Amino acid sequence: MRKNTIDIITLGCSKNLVDSEKLMKQLELNGYRVTHDSENPQGEIAVINTCGFIGDAKEESVNMILEFCQAKEEGRLKKLYVMGCLSERYLKDLQVEIPQVDKFYGKFNWNELLADLGKTYHSECAIERHLTTPKHYAYLKISEGCDRKCAYCAIPIITGKHVSRPMEEILDEVRLLVAQGVKEFQVIAQELTYYGIDLYKKQMLPQLIEQMAEIPGVKWIRLHYAYPAHFPQDLFRVMREHSNVCKYMDIALQHISDNMLQRMRRHVTKEETYALIEQFRHEVPGIHLRTTLMVGFPGETEQDFEELKEFVRHVRFERMGAFAYSEEEGTYSARHYKDDVAEEVKQRRLDELMAIQQEISNEQCHAKIGKEFQIIIDRREGEYYVGRTEFDSPEVDPEVLVKDEGKILHIGSFHRVKVYDADDFDLYAEIIS
Structure with missing residues (x-):
């Protein structure tokens, strides 16, 4: 064990990574040496930042905690702390089931760890981070939580209501990161398009991105995790007029069948979805769309799935991922629907959908030869x-x-x-x- 060294292990999404980077900076300000995702942890203290989104992620988080518990029992670790989404969601259960952990923190109170270590939280450095990415790009989290309440999603249960960061604070962070050599920003949130409604009483994503784009040294801005309903139209203009706003949009659509969209509580229709995609490609020529789709949601029929396959063939997404539905306790679908699509059917549908996309991706990649x-x-x-x-x-x-x-x-x-x-x-x- 290396004295005064803390190992940080981050699981899950890039939003978790930002939290880890902020904690790392605070620990360094207090004199600790900090490593991140070390393959061979040697610190006397370990902090695991967990994910609790879906079953596989929860299992990975629990297994990682148990692995470090064993290291502690074998004398290779003095203290073990756990934070993040899994800890937020199952705090009391985890305290009982894994008592070897010295303390569990939730998603938002991880700065209490500093006090428990006898150290000080430096609020004057709240926007500073220890970047774990290559120094030329960084993830920029502009809000927490989500107000959408889609039927399948546990995120609002874990993170609560949408909370936007003040625009000036975000812009100050961008300027600070640019001064440190960051050229490319991945703008992230659970739901980008809701940004500003709580603070400014209207969608402010276009204004935020435009002001970011005007900061000297910002070379690329890329947007992740938008929502299709009530999309902020002025963002199209911002993407057209600012060459450093990448022609890229990550917008999770989940499905296309009206039956599924209604049961998923997505508040958008098939017709509106097709129209939005057409508008994207008309307003921002050359844009690459990334989406995520779900198969096997309760009540999904073969007809629903055929509509989804036709959607993928017709739209020809430049980037697409898909996953099979897994029931998450506490969600609307877990309370109101029976998980009635057999696992083998979910897997077959997933394989079929991804096979279609692989062929499309292959064709699109080869179309770029010579360009x-x-x-x-x-x-x-x-x-x-x-x-x-x-x-x-x-x-x-x-x-x-x-x-x-x-x-x-x-x-x-x-x-x-x-x-x-x-x-x-x-x-x-x-x-x-």
């Missing part, structure tokens, strides 16, 4: 430099591989490339400038 793009270099891997276009978010989207031919490419630098080959998901390119 030129601007990319940012993320890392060096083997004989390739690995980068991304404005249409690619880190870790979840395709990458651009540039063979090392003796020219040194710096991490975080932008280059113009020409694509000469492609596979199902990635592009191969050569540097032009």
